[in-house]
Amino acid sequence: MIALDHVNIHAEDLEAARDFLLAVLPDLRQGFRPPFGFEGYWLYLGEEPVIHMQTRAGGMGGRGWIDHLAFAPFDFATEKARLDAAGLAYTEGGIPGSGIRQLFVSGPEGLKIELQCPEAG
DSSP, rough: OOOOOOEEEEEEHHHEEEEHHHHHHHEEEOOOOOOOSOEEEEETTTTEEEEEEEEEGGGGGGSSOOOEEEEEOOOHHHHHHHHHHOOEEEEEETTTOOOEEHHHHHHHHHHHEEEEEEEOO
């Protein structure tokens, strides 16, 4: 079975992008990254490095094409209060017929994170 291994993000300001991701996704943590010949960070969920970050000058292509990254599950009220307290900008949405509410959090360089919040039940 095919499974998602990681997402690679190119950023001009690595620290701003890293700090944004760590603020929006509280279970994410910065961890070990092999000593590549260019700057970057690996961010982990549990034991897995799911987000690989690097400068655009890292030699792996152009500006990229990712619109957003989605993570689940979250509690809508809890996350909305946490984002408000952190001063992070977001918009609300929902997936019709699914019972899932969404929070789209905007970050540096157009980075956008979706927090999926299933209805309790």
